[in-house]
Amino acid sequence: MGLEQDTRxxxxxxxxxxxxxxxxxxxxxxxxxxxxxxxSGKTVLEFGCGTGTTAIKLAPxxxxxxxxxxxxxMLVIARDRASAEGGSKxxxxxxxxxNAPFESASFDVAIGFNILHLVKARPDxxxxxxxxxxxxxxxxxxxxxxxxxxFLPRVMIGMVVPIMQAIxxxxxxxxxxxxxxxxxxxxxxxxxxxxxxxxxxxxPEARVxxxxxxR
Ligand SMILES: C[S@@+](CC[C@H](N)C(=O)[O-])C[C@H]1O[C@@H](n2cnc3c(N)ncnc32)[C@H](O)[C@@H]1O
Numbered sequence: 058m059g060l061e062q063d064t065r066x067x068x069x070x071x072x073x074x075x076x077x078x079x080x081x082x083x084x085x086x087x088x089x090x091x092x093x094x095x096x097s098g099k100t101v102l103e104f105g106c107g108t109g110t111t112a113i114k115l116a117p118x119x120x121x122x123x124x125x126x127x128x129x130x131m132l133v134i135a136r137d138r139a140s141a142e143g144g145s146k147x148x149x150x151x152x153x154x155x156n157a158p159f160e161s162a163s164f165d166v167a168i169g170f171n172i173l174h175l176v177k178a179r180p181d182x183x184x185x186x187x188x189x190x191x192x193x194x195x196x197x198x199x200x201x202x203x204x205x206x207x208f209l210p211r212v213m214i215g216m217v218v219p220i221m222q223a224i225x226x227x228x229x230x231x232x233x234x235x236x237x238x239x240x241x242x243x244x245x246x247x248x249x250x251x252x253x254x255x256x257x258x259x260x261p262e263a264r265v266x267x268x269x270x271x272r
Contacts, residue, residue: 060127060153063175066228067128075108075134084256088199088266091253092168093118095195095268099165102189104154104182105172109135109147115168116147123159125152154185162191170199173238174231183245187271196247196269199255203232205263235265242269 067074079085089111096118103124106112108131112124124147126132132149139145152158154167155178167186176182186196203214211232221227233241239249247269255266 063228064127064129066225067126068130069225070228071108071128071130071134074131075138081256081258084258084264087253087255088170089114091251091255091266091268092197095166095197100163101166101168102154102157102159102164102186103147103168104157104186105169105175106135106149107131107171109138109145109149111168111170112147112149113139113142113145116145119146119166122147123150123164124148125150125154125157127151127153154182154189157185157189159189161188162194164189164194165191166195166197168197171201173198173200174203174233175228177229177231179231180241180245183241183247187246190271192271194271195250196242196271197267198269199264199266200235200238201264202235202238203230203263204234204237235267238265239267242267246272248272 092115096115098120100121101119103112106124106126109124112122112135116122124135129151132151135149139147167190173179190196218227218230242249249267249269251268253266254264256264
């Protein structure tokens with residue numbers, strides 16, 4: 058799947074995504090609380106912000122908060138949500154890190170939740186985020202690591218997802234472990250500072266929260 062196909066997929070998915078319930082509200086609250094610890098006085102870039110839920114919640118904690126996504130339809134909903142809540146400090150911009158219209162070293166913190174497993178050019182994205190961060194800047198991510206699921210769920214995903222993709226009902230999805238993800242971050246120039254598993258579901262180990270620092 059290329060970027061154009063990804064964009065079309067996520068544009069089509071936007072309304073349904075906006076209407077879907079949070080998979081794990083308790084885990085999400087843990088993630089927000091851990092992330093807020095790093096935002097005071099900071100300039101923040103969120104990538105893959107979707108319909109803006111996280112941006113609207115976290116923007117008040119930052120000095121400046123720029124929320125980006127590949128999908129214009131997602132951002133239409135995000136802006137509507139922000140207006141419905143009386144406005145938000147978050148700025149919503151259609152962009153991906155690799156071609157984002159920002160100078161190098163513009164941001165103190167980059168945030169990406171539930172996105173890195175959906176990106177084929179993940180090493181390129183990680184290098185772009187490294188470039189956009191100031192020295193010592195933080196990359197904060199939460200990522201489902203499908204490579205850590207049990208045998209049966211992995212077999213099911215391996216059989217069902219390609220069929221769904223073929224008919225345009227599923228996006229690109231990568232399967233990797235948290236240690237593989239950490240290795241990719243290391244290779245892109247980051248050191249891992251924090252590792253956590255936020256979640257209350259039976260298999261919280263499948264989603265890893267990482268705080269990494271630009272070397
Ligand atoms: C599963 S949603 C997650 C949205 C939000 N971060 C959340 O946690 O609810 C994935 C988001 O990533 C966006 N996305 C997919 N591929 C992308 C890419 N290559 N660059 C930037 N955003 C992308 C999609 O448009 C979608 O909004």
